[in-house]
Amino acid sequence: MKQFALTIAGVFVGLLLFIIGIPVLLIASAAGSSKPAVPAQAVLELDLRGGLTDQAPTNPFAGFGGSGLSVMRVVDVLAQAQDDDRIKVVLVRLPESGMTPASADELRQAIQRFRASGKPVIAHSQGLMPLGAVVSTYMLGAxxxxxxxxxxxSFQATGLASEEIFFGRAFERYxxxxxxxxxxxxxxxxxxxxxxxxxxxxxxxxxxxxTSIYESALANAASDRSMELDALRTAFESGPHTPAEAEALGLIDNTGGVHEAEAEARRLAGDNGRIIRFSEYSNAxxxxxxxxxNAIAIVGGEGAILTGRSSADPFGAGSMMSSDDIAxxxxxxxxxxxxxxxxxxxxxxxxxxxxxxxILDAVRAAKAAGKPVVxxxxAYAASGGYWISSEASAIVAQPSTLTGSIGVFGGKFVLDEALGRFGVDISGLTVGGEYADAFTTERPFNQAERAAFSGWMDQVYExxxxxxxxxxxxxxxRVREIARGRVWTGAQxxxxxxxxEVGGIHEAIQRAKALAEIPADESVRFRRYPRPLSTWEALGEAFGSSSEAAETLVRVGAVMDDPDVQAVMARARAERMRSQGAVVMADQPLR
Structure with missing residues (x-):
């Protein structure tokens, strides 16, 4: 009965999405497939104010509600722009708050490579507020x-601050x-x-x-602005400043509105300089x-690591690294x-x-097959993120990447007393061994359970x-000495x-070529994995709780002769046959 209800609900929601959502998706897809013309003397405008992911999602629904920009895509497009005679200038619109430090590192390196081609870059800020890692935003502008x-x-970037909310007293109270x-x-x-x-x-x-992130950002900014580090530090930390004061101190170059910055970028591009937005050029x-x-494979994984396969749930939150998919x-x-x-x-x-x-097993398999893995x-590759990296042929990290955190934690919340205050009682049943209800929320671990659980934690750590x-x-x-769960930056x-090595995707590709004995100056092809889902595949995945609903929806889509329909039906059939503790997780980074 439950499966029947799920099927009916899935079919209903699927048809509703088909009737309402598919026309929108088709229009967006058609718009995205038409490649806009690139002006002969173009200013490429990169607006970072909507935020960045590290990698482009494989789920076509995942970009809804966000900027759709990823660090990897920006780096890739800037690499094409530096060799494109039509792109004369890049104009970067900076966010007012902080950026993920390692993302700022990666974009700075991409901008440096673009400038090395002899083309200018203008960065424009509408303010630098003391929110998150704003020093990294300043570094990118510099x-x-x-x-x-x-x-x-207002130039309110004067340092780097972070805070945590601790619930210890509240939990004790309640x-x-x-x-x-x-x-x-x-x-x-x-x-x-x-x-x-x-x-x-x-x-x-x-x-x-x-401290490592802050010192790295200041050193990079001082180098890029050809200032003595102590002089830049003094000017930076003496704020907040007005833009005029920041200009007088050498922290910025010009004061002016967005329109004026755009006009200057068009002037530098030439008499017929025109602005093209990043998304338009990217599509083109x-x-x-x-x-x-020869080819180099680029395999991407972003987010918390989970066992199983990913879901194309259009209402899902955040990126996940699903072990089946990445392996x-x-x-x-x-x-x-x-x-x-x-x-x-x-x-x-x-x-x-x-x-x-x-995932680490797959890395080992690649090395055993004679294919080095770099x-x-x-932004971070800590705890489990470092686990999957640990046996690679080489590791390249940004100076501000958060990594390490070689450790483990686990446990449970005991809620019996808290719920009892509201007249809610917890009462469990257990059959089998004494450890069967060790993770009940009714009571803390007893002595035997704690000993067993503690032994498991020790084993995971070892x-x-x-x-x-x-x-x-x-x-x-030596590993135990530097581990103990501590987070380090890439530089540390x-x-x-x-x-x-300290660097980004560019340096990692060069290291991979060297390990594969491909000459440094030889061009290579890029093969990207996992393959992005098509719209119809994503729709099928979105209704995985009811494979019948997914297959019904896809059958409706079959009238459109979509080439991916059969692949989705195979996934839906496989879904029918699928059956439906400890954590190696680190703190989240500054943004």
């Missing part, structure tokens, strides 16, 4: 040929017990539930990576495929005879140790240490031997 700020704006284990003192993901403030180790680790040039007889993508790259090496782009704070191990770390020791060729004792990790 990488431009000219840094403009609107006259009535009768909630956070019964957790962590390995070890720097594994701070659970501290917000168990503490009322920073522990000594939590403060030490946080201040350590914050498409994805960079490269050329040559399958790596195996697809292994089976492609033209692929000589794999660049694995990782941007993940961690997640399931079982899912992490499944990890390119994005497994993690072993993988790092093997992959990084470090003694296990490089000094500790956890990372091989």
């Amino acid at each position: 990488s431009a040929s000219e840094f403009w700020m609107q006259e009535n704006a 009768g909630i017990t956070a019964d957790f284990e962590q390995r070890y003192e720097y594994k701070n993901a659970v501290n917000t539930f168990t503490q009322s403030g920073f522990t000594e180790s939590h403060r030490e680790a946080a201040e350590g990576w914050m 040039v498409g994805e960079r495929t490269g050329s040559g007889r 399958a993508a790596i195996y697809d790259a292994i089976e492609n005879d033209s692929v000589r090496a794999i660049v694995f782009r990782v941007s993940s704070p961690g997640g399931s140790p079982e899912g992490s191990e499944q 990890v390119s770390m994005g 497994d993690f240490v072993t993988r790092v020791s093997t992959g990084r060729n470090l003694p296990a004792a 990790a490089r000094q500790l031997g956890l990372v091989d």
Whole structure:
């Protein structure tokens, strides 16, 4: 009966989406498929105010409600723009708040490569507010040929700040017990539930990576603006400033509105200079495929690591790294005879140790097949994100990437007292062994349960240490010394031997070519995995809870002769046959 209700509901919602949503999707698809003309003397306008993901989603629904921009796509398009004679200038619209530090690092490097082609870049800011890692936003602006700020704006970037909300006292007051284990003192993901403030180790680790990010951003800005580091630091930290004051101190180059900055960009482009928006140019040039007889696979994974397959749920929140999908993508790259090496782009704070191990198994398989794997770390590759990277042939990270966090935590919330205050009672039943109800929310772990659970946590931690020791060729004792759950920046990790090189996707590709014995100056093709879902495949995935509903919806779509329909029906049939603890997760980074 339940399955019948799910089927009916799925068919109803699917048909409703088909009637209302499909025309919109088809219009958007048609608009996206028409390639706009690129002006002969063009200004490419890159607006970063809507936010960035690290990678473009494989789910076509995932871009709804966001800017649709990803760091990887921006880097890819700027690489094409620097060799495109039609693109004369790039105009960057900066956000007022902070940016993910490693994303700012990656975009700065892309802008530097664009400028090296002899073309100017103008950055325009409508204010720099003390929100998040605004020092990284400033650093990106400082990488431009000219840094403009609107006259009535405010230069309030003076440092780097972060705060945590701790629930320890509230949980105590309301009768909630956070019964957790962590390995070890720097594994701070659970501290917000168990503490009322920073522990000594939590403060030490946080201040350590914050200082590293701040010093790196200031050093990069000083270098790009040809200023002495101490002079820039003094000017930067003496704020807040008006734009006129910031200009007088050498922190920016010009004051003026957006219209004036655009006019200057058009002037630099030539007499017929015209602005083309980034999305239009991106659609016009498409994805960079490269050329040559050899190929480099680019495998992307972003978000928390989970076991299983991804869902194309149009109402889903956030990106996830599904272990089945990422492992399958790596195996697809292994089976492609033209692929000589794999660049694995990782941007993940961690997640399931079982899912992490499944992905790491695929990395090992690639190396065993003679295809080196180079990890390119994005915003973060910590905890489980480092687990899946640990045995790669080489690791490349941005100086501000958050990585490491070699540790584990797990546990449960005990809610019996809290709910009892509202007249709600918890009463459980158990059949089988004594450990069967260890994770009940009615009571804390008893002595035997805690011993068993603690032993499991120790085993996961030792497994993690072993993988790092093997992959990084470090003694296990040394790994334990630098691990203990501590988060490091990429720059710090490089000094500790956890990372091989500081850089981005460009440097990772060069490292992969070298390991595959492809000459540095030889062109290569790019093969990207996982393959993005088509609209119809995504619709089928979205109704995975009822495969009959998915198949009904796709049958309706079949009248359109879509080439992906049969693939979706195969997925729907396979769905009928599918059956439906500990966490290696790190703190989230500044933005």
